[in-house]
Amino acid sequence: MDVPALIPIVADAILAHCPQYDRASVMMALESVFAGHPALLGDKTISMLFGQNNDFTNATVTIGDVHAGYTMNVHLPQPLDPTLAALIARASLPATIHHGDMTINESGVSGVVVRDNYGSIHQTIHQPQPIDPLPAALAALASMPLGYVPEPRADLPHPSRLPFEASPHFVGREEALKQLAQAIGSAQPAVVMPAVATGLGGIGKTSLVTEFAYRYGVYFYGGVFWLNCADPDQVASQIAACAVGLKLDTTGMALDEQVQRVLNVWKSPMPRLLIFDNCEDRVLLKRWKPTVGGCRVLVTSRSNQWPTLTQIQLGVLSPVESRALLQSLYSDLTDADADLIAEDLGHLPLALHLAGSYLHTYRPTITAYRAALSIAHESLHGYGAFDSPTEHEQNVDATFMLSFNQLDPDNTIDALALGMLDGAAWCAPGVPIPRELVLTFMPDETTHTARVDALRRLQQLGLLDGTDAVVLHRLLAQVVQAHLGSSETLAVVEDRIGAAASRANGTGVPRSMLPLAPHLRYATMRALDRGDAQAARLANSLGFYEDLRGAYAAAEELHERALAVREAVLGAEHPDTATSVNNLAVVLKRQGRYAEAQRLFERALAIREAVLGAEHPATATSVNNLAVVLEGGLSRSVQN
Known part of the structure; x- marks a missing residue:
């Protein structure tokens, strides 16, 4: 035996x-x-x-x-x-x-x-x-757990090259760890397609694969080898450095020969784990990953453009995980305070790490810290930060700018992407934006192909996440507004949101508005502070939606505010003012306040007869609505 x-x-x-x-x-x-x-x-x-x-x-x-x-x-x-x-x-x-x-x-x-x-x-x-040793090595890989996450271990296989220690503050990500294991855990001595962990800068991709290495690395008998692909010109020298752990004598060899010696070993059937960290280029991965043999490959990337590979999209931490991370860094935080800070920071792991470190170091009052907290706060620029286990940039703004600065305003698609990103930053922070809406955040003459290419460019840089709906992180939105923040883009965004809201309300089905509602509400509240005609239009659309879903008190307030703006901006006798009068009357009538509704229907009818004439469809609507309320509200009044 x-x-x-x-x-x-x-x-x-x-x-x-x-x-x-x-x-x-x-x-x-x-x-x-x-x-x-x-x-x-x-x-x-x-x-x-x-x-x-x-x-x-x-x-x-x-x-x-x-x-x-x-x-x-x-x-x-x-x-x-x-x-x-x-x-x-x-x-x-x-x-x-x-x-x-x-x-x-x-x-x-x-x-x-x-x-x-x-x-x-x-x-x-x-x-x-x-x-x-291959049968034992394959048996070890076959025993790798796929249904649960093993405890971390420090005893990586001897040939390994992993420059980072396991983080004492790593929390959560159990599902992502299992997905990675399931993607590359085949024990067959054949090439297995790489798995890619993708996501926004600061989301914790390197931390994830480092934790994976310490939990699963012992199942890869041939070792764990980490390559930083941020600078493509340095990948070859990093591969050559793996010769030391593999006990290959490369004395006197040129760099190309050293690299080839390592690559030849990696082509053997022996299971090994290769980590291509910060790899944003499919061509780079194709150049260096083994095409035969037993190596399993993990990739981290901000880009989600890996159509043939298994992708694990990393999102922000859950509220429970965010609380655990903050409290592991600053144990004096109460659950309630940790939850509030985590929400302020959008549950971004890098931001939570910096905030928790800062609170531990300087111990400000939580109220004062939250009042001052923004992307410009010194805590998010690394002041008082604990060392990063993965040696990454300790600055949220700078981390985001690594991607942002790759957009060239002189390039046609990049310029469109910048406009789209600016538009997304004017939407509700951290809330998924319908894809069809974000594609409209650019000039009318833009072709559909160019719109899609601009969106793909942002996704490739990790600035927008998602497919049917896209997400811009709330802290990244602050960075974008600090560097772009165009009032012209804001006007386009409000116009597009208003048009989309009118179409959704036109269906008469409240559910049609659900994906758009947070952005309509956010845009409306901001616009009402200005008090212009666009603000009234948005408030009217939001009020219509609240009425459709039976939130009559909210609908009443919105129609009152729309009416006040239109009276101030357009005058008491304007047709749009009559529309706000009519819609407010409809909401009052639904609440059984018939006398108030009757007075408003009469006013709307008087304006429309005077301005639009007795034969205008809007005037006919007012006649119908007044007749309904005079009958005791037994029939349905019409908003218009």
Whole structure:
């Protein structure tokens, strides 16, 4: 029996005696032992002895102290590999091979230490033996949990190159971690398509894959290798640096030769985990990822333009996760205060990290901190920040600007994208914007193709997320308004929202307005502060919607405000003023306030007869509405 075949047999025996352990942990502990590394199972050491009294059909497993732990005998269906038995036979006294002293790698077995039965080293035999580690490596990958997230471990496989430590403040993301594992967890020795974690700058993509490496890296026998693709010109030198962990002698070789040596190793069937961090270019990934072999690849990118790969779109943290992160950084925060700050920051992980660090360092009052909090606040620029585990920029504004600055106003599509981004920044902060609405935030003569290309450009840079509806983070919206904030764009946005609201209200179905309602409300409240004709138009549309869904008190207030603006701006005898008078009367009538409604219907009719004439359709509507209220409101009045 060879060494890889022993692992599941010994694991079964351990689980039979110690059911408190899970199989994945047992398998990984055994692999560490067979690879010659110290191993823990839970908080206890694990060791194995073979060949006691020249018996190669049994093994003794000890978990913990020999006196206070677990000791069990494991019967082997077949004797231990005769090569190992022969090594023991070469010793001149009864002895035992302790597998914790044996090194197994891709060239075989070496460094076997023969001990006497009291544990003293008797003889060390350096004799490489041909044992294929691939079956054990594939068995380890096959045991990788896909339905739950394992605990983090520090003992990555020996060849690994991962420059970051696990973050002590990592929270949540269980579903994303499982999705990554499921995407690349196939144990078949064949190429598996990469998985891509995408999202806005500051959303925690690098933190996610780093955490993945520390939770799942032990299942990749060939090691974990991290490459920073932010500067494409430096990728080759990073690949060459992986030669050290792989124990490749590249002395005197040119960089291209060093890279090729590493790539050749990565083409073997041995499972390895490669992380292409900050990779925004599909061509770059295609150039460097292995096309054959057992490597599994994770990518992080702001771009969502990866149509052939499995994408895991990272959103902001949940309220519960945001609270946990803030309180892990500043334990004096109450739940209520943490929730309020998290909402202010739009649950963005980078912003939460900076805010929690700042609160811990400077301890301002929460009221004062929230009152001053904006994208310009010093806390969001890194003042008092704890070190970043992933060594990223400790500045929210600067993080966003890495993407924003890639838009060239002299490029036709980029210029349209800037206008679209500016338009999105005038919408309700952090609320999904209907795709068809955001496509209208540009000049009327713009072709549909150009509109879609502009949207794709923003998505490619990670500035807008989503498909059927797009989201601009509330903090990014502040950055955009600080750098753009065009009043001309605002006028376009309000016009487009107003037109979309009129179409939705025209259906008579309140549900048609649901995706648009937050943006209509946000635009209306802002416009009413100006008190112009556009404000009245928006307030009228919002009031119509509130009436449709039966929120009569809200509808009444909005129609009153629209009427006041139109009287002030257009005059008491204007047709639009008559419309506001009529619509307010309809809402009063629905509430059973017939006398008030009658007076307003009479006023609307008088204006329309004087300005539009007795035969105008709007005048006819007023006649009908007045007749209805005079009948006691038994029929339905019409808003117009």
